[in-house]
Amino acid sequence: MPELDIISTKNLSFSYDGKSPAISNITLGIPKGKKTVVLGPNAAGKSTLFLHFNGVLRPDSGEIFYEGKKIEYDSSSLTHLRRNVALVLQNPDDQIFSATVEEDVAFGPLNLSLPREEVESRVEEALSWVGMEKSRKRPTQQLSFGQRKRVALAGALAMKPSVLIMDEPTAGLDYEMVHELLELSDELNCLGVTVVISTHDVETTYEWADEVRVLKSGNLMFSGRPEEFFEQGELLHDLGLMPPLAFQLNQQLHWRIGRPERPFPKNIVELSQKCFPIDMPKLGKIRIVCVDKVEDFEVEGRTNGKLSPTHMSSGVYGAKARRLANEGKLDVHYRYHSLEHGLLLSSLGQDFVLYTDSLLLNLVKSCVKELEERTGLHIEVEVVAADQENEQKAT
């Protein structure tokens, strides 16, 4: 197996009833440190595959590898596997069995026999990641569906896994929650966690994923990069899928006016620049304020006295910054898609203030760099305040 795959399978087959296979002969790899989407319709075998990754189901035939080593099913090997590979099930009610939020989040770490202080700190950290720290003592049956999803995710995060697998995490969630979840996945990925999600959504797959694995009726149909997958029109047709809108528009640009297809625009900024290129004399600047460094967030635009024009557009990126905005400590224009808005406004010559966490600094910088590589736009990034230690942790 290639060394870069953190989880891989070889000729994996499984059947629930011994007759009709739920998955058959699947050989695939989940690249380490990447964001992977497992795409497929209902009953494609996505959940079954995930249960194999976590060692819950044993294959009828074939093998599964974690970090290159074949998965064994004795107690200590499974504990080691489940410590590192956390699975969030599609329905949070299946996963929450404790009476209160904190007890449920602590369930996994307590099963690892960690010291109480460590468990406490993990529970606190996990609940703060998902914005549920104020509901710590609440009974689980009193939570809404979205809150239960958060608690289920916090339960997985409290394990501090190397691989986070989420089975249809966006199903049944509102727009804001979907966005928060994907942004949180970006944050975790930035910290080195391999994130795997299953979905039916081609837009999310195209925009968010580094890699895609496509399943249908228990068979692996495709394995590779999202843009490569969406280029395969015939396969898409067989699967009954439509390419994402950005991809289709890019194709039209190519067919109608001969613009080169590559690099494929992945978001509205890249697409806009490709469709309607503007030659601005001077592009805007993105000023990054790291919320873990700056203490006083009373009024947007006055932080440390360094952000002078108070009318400057601003946004939050990341769980910590959004929490400050939600608590009313930060007054911003954008709470969702802030980085995208920032890049879009900068490409139009306007400055933008982005409040984020030092851990995400490199992620923001890499997004700006990627945009530069894809579109040729050179957007200046100024870091107003950053925590060096956290920044290095993310690196």
Place this chain on the structure above:
Amino acid sequence: MHESAIDRLCMNSPFRDLPPLGKLILSLVLITSALLATSPPVPLLVLIIGIVLLVTSSRFYTPRIFVVAYLDTFLIILIGSLIIALLTPGGTIWNGTLGSISLAISREGVNLSVLVFLRALAGFTVLLFFASSTSIPNLFIALRQVGLPKNLSELAVLVYRYSFLLVEQVEQMVTAAQCRLGFHDLRSSLRTLSTIIACTFGRSMDFAERAQYALYCRNFQGNFPLLNPPSKLTIGWLLFPIAIFIFMLIFAYLTRTWMLI
């Protein structure tokens, strides 16, 4: 859901963190005192204590289900007491007729009915205090201290948790059936009800299977460890109810002749 209302009361109760077994013993002591007394003062005192504890525990928040339950019980106890007053023989203090039936109320009947009324109401109030300050999972976990097998207490906690989910499912199924005229006459109502019951059983099996997967996913090692187990019963919490019990017995003895009439 009514279960949620009671659950919410438990979670917000100022007595939440007190030892569940201590609260249980105190409640039992108060109820027993009220039952052992042969005159109204002790049950009356227990009723007053129960009301104070209940009001403090619920922080003056009274969910509808509590009000309905209390009024229902009050009414049932009142009717029962009236029947006792009418049926107990003794020195007649009032008689009359209701149609062709002659009625008579005796002094002993009035005294007994007042005693029964106060005992029952006091007992119910104390039980409500206990229910509003102690969650079921905490009680079952606390019962381990007095020898309840661990497996049984964990099973009870799981049953409690999943019962909410099943109730939710049943509510959804009832709504869905109502939308499709499932309850429009007696025959269809019975048919729908039986279908829902069968379906609930099927779903509970489904739940069980998925819950098992989830347990394994989260590194289940065969037991449910707790981050914050409920407080344990201490000597103090054992002595305090005993002291109350002795006080009540003495009070009952001193007031044994205090009858209403």
